[in-house]
Each structure stands twice: as C-alpha cells, then as structure tokens.
Amino acid sequence: MLLVTVWRMAPTGGSTLHLTACWQGRRSGWSYPWLMPAATATTAPAARAAKVEESRTSRVRRARRISRKLAETYPAARCELDFSSPFQLLIATVLSAQTTDKRVNKVTPALFSRYPGAAELAAAQREDVEQIIAPTGFFRVKTDSIMRLSATLVERFDGVVPDHLEDLVTLPGVGRKTANVVLGNAFGVPGITVDTHFGRLVRRFGWTSETDPVKVEHEVGALFPKAEWTQLSHQLIWHGRRRCHARNPACGACPLARLCPAFGEGPTNPIDAAKLVRTEGRA
Ligand code: SF4
Numbered sequence: 652m653l654l655v656t657v658w659r660m661a662p663t664g665g666s667t668l669h670l671t672a673c674w675q676g677r678r679s680g681w682s683y684p685w686l687m688p689a690a691t692a693t694t695a696p697a698a699r700a701a702k703v704e705e706s707r708t709s710r711v712r713r714a715r716r717i718s719r720k721l722a723e724t725y726p727a728a729r730c731e732l733d734f735s736s737p738f739q740l741l742i743a744t745v746l747s748a749q750t751t752d753k754r755v756n757k758v759t760p761a762l763f764s765r766y767p768g769a770a771e772l773a774a775a776q777r778e779d780v781e782q783i784i785a786p787t788g789f790f791r792v793k794t795d796s797i798m799r800l801s802a803t804l805v806e807r808f809d810g811v812v813p814d815h816l817e818d819l820v821t822l823p824g825v826g827r828k829t830a831n832v833v834l835g836n837a838f839g840v841p842g843i844t845v846d847t848h849f850g851r852l853v854r855r856f857g858w859t860s861e862t863d864p865v866k867v868e869h870e871v872g873a874l875f876p877k878a879e880w881t882q883l884s885h886q887l888i889w890h891g892r893r894r895c896h897a898r899n900p901a902c903g904a905c906p907l908a909r910l911c912p913a914f915g916e917g918p919t920n921p922i923d924a925a926k927l928v929r930t931e932g933r934a
Pocket of ligand 1: 912
C-alpha cells in the first residue's frame with residue numbers, strides 16, 4: 652500500500668489540512684480519504700467526523716454515486732424475509748426482532764400453514780404458537796405480540812393489514828421501521844427502513860449525523876427520489892450485513908472505498924479485509 656499526502660493551509664486560517672491518496676494494489680486502485688484537520692488524520696471515528704463542511708448539492712451527488720455503486724454491487728438486494736402476503740410480512744418482521752431473517756424463515760412456513768390469517772392466529776392456542784416460534788428467541792413475548800397484533804387487526808381492520816403508515820403505526824408493537832418494511836415490500840409504497848445497519852452506514856457516509864431514526868429517515872429521504880427509498884434501504888442493509896460491519900468493516904475489500912469518508916475504520920489491507928466479507932448476510 653502506498654500513501655501520498657498533500658499539505659495545505661485551511662481556508663479558515665486555522666489548522667493545516669491534508670489530502671491523502673492511498674494506492675491499494677491493482678484490484679482496489681486508489682482511494683481518497685477526505686480532507687481532514689491534520690491532528691485528526693487518525694482512524695478515530697469521532698475525529699473523522701470533523702471534516703470540511705459539504706454543500707447540499709455535493710452531498711446529494713455523493714449520496715447518489717454511492718447508491719449507484721451499491722446497486723451495481725448488490726443487484727439482487729431485496730427483503731430477506733420470506734412472505735406471500737402483507738399479513739405474513741408483518742408477522743415475520745415482528746418475529747425478526749433480536750434474531751436473523753434466516754431463523755425467522757425457518758419457522759414461518761409452519762406458523763402460516765397452521766394460522767394463515769389474523770383471525771386464525773388471534774384464536775390460536777398460545778402454547779402451540781410458542782412452540783413453533785421458539786427458535787426465534789423471546790418466544791413468549793413474541794407470541795404475545797403477534798397474537799395481540801392479530802386480534803387488533805381483526806377488531807379494527809377486519810383482519811386486513813392496512814396500507815397506510817398512519818394506520819400501521821397504531822397497531823400494537825408496530826413502529827415506523829416495521830410499517831415501512833411492510834409498506835415498501837408488500838404494498839409497493841416507497842419507505843425508508845432505518846434499522847441498525849441503515850443508521851450506522853448513513854452516518855459513516857456522512858449523509859446525516861442524526862441518531863434519531865425519524866430524523867435519519869427524513870434527512871436521508873431528502874437526498875433521493877421517493878421511488879428509490881425502498882431499494883436504497885435494501886442496498887444499505889445488504890452492505891451492512893455483508894461488508895460494512897459495526898466492528899471491523901471490510902474497508903480494503905469495499906467497492907465504496909473511493910467514495911466513503913469512513914474508509915479506514917476497518918482493515919484496509921485487501922487480504923485481511925476479504926476475510927471479513929460475508930457472501931450472504933447474517934440473515
Ligand atoms: S466498509 Fe469501510 S469503506 Fe466500505 S462503506 Fe464501510 S466504512 Fe466505508
């Protein structure tokens with residue numbers, strides 16, 4: 652790896668700035684970590700956040716460039732929960748809390764063949780439901796949640812999952828994240844799903860510094876056309892599950908290396924980084 656550093660004075664007359672170009676071999680090419688105060692040219696994430704103010708136009712352009720790269724990298728990005736109706740997706744999303752989509756997909760065929768709709772699940776024997784969903788963890792709480800949710804659907808919506816955010820979030824245990832998953836994937840209504848991966852990545856990309864999910868949703872939503880929101884959510888979640896992990900992101904094996912202000916938060920050596928790449932998500 653070859654590092655080339657150019658020094659110059661900050662426009663504000665304060666600290667000295669530098670631009671580092673990093674050659675990572677023929678496979679990865681050059682990457683350009685952002686202009687940073689010299690004192691912060693370390694791998695510390697907090698220090699890295701102190702980068703030069705970016706105009707809105709440049710942030711939109713950069714965000715869309717990253718999104719195009721993600722689309723190229725993950726052309727098959729989609730919701731990783733199996734479902735064949737809005738009701739199934741709603742229940743599967745509730746079950747996916749604190750576990751993997753893969754584990755949920757293992758239990759839902761049995762659950763939905765026994766209880767195909769809200770009326771059936773609301774009237775189920777709870778011990779039976781507990782037994783079926785046990786592999787997803789927290790099965791007593793989750794049984795309560797999905798049975799109460801089903802009963803409310805029957806009482807207030809004739810057993811039909813509503814297709815409006817305002818109605819969905821009134822259901823017990825359904826927040827904006829779950830509602831947007833259902834809207835985007837079962838009803839084709841564009842929605843941004845701010846889960847743990849999405850929030851971490853958009854902050855690493857410098858698209859927002861907000862941590863409140865609703866503010867993140869609005870700030871990131873403003874950078875993209877509405878029609879792209881659902882797919883953007885899938886791309887970011889896929890990238891978070893496969894490369895841009897919370898700890899040790901695979902920076903040296905990341906197609907976004909040239910575009911990402913957080914490049915260097917994980918190993919930049921391509922061989923070490925490649926070991927961190929998952930071919931499928933922790934789904
Ligand atoms: S893996 Fe590294 S370079 Fe890639 S998006 Fe995450 S922090 Fe940025």
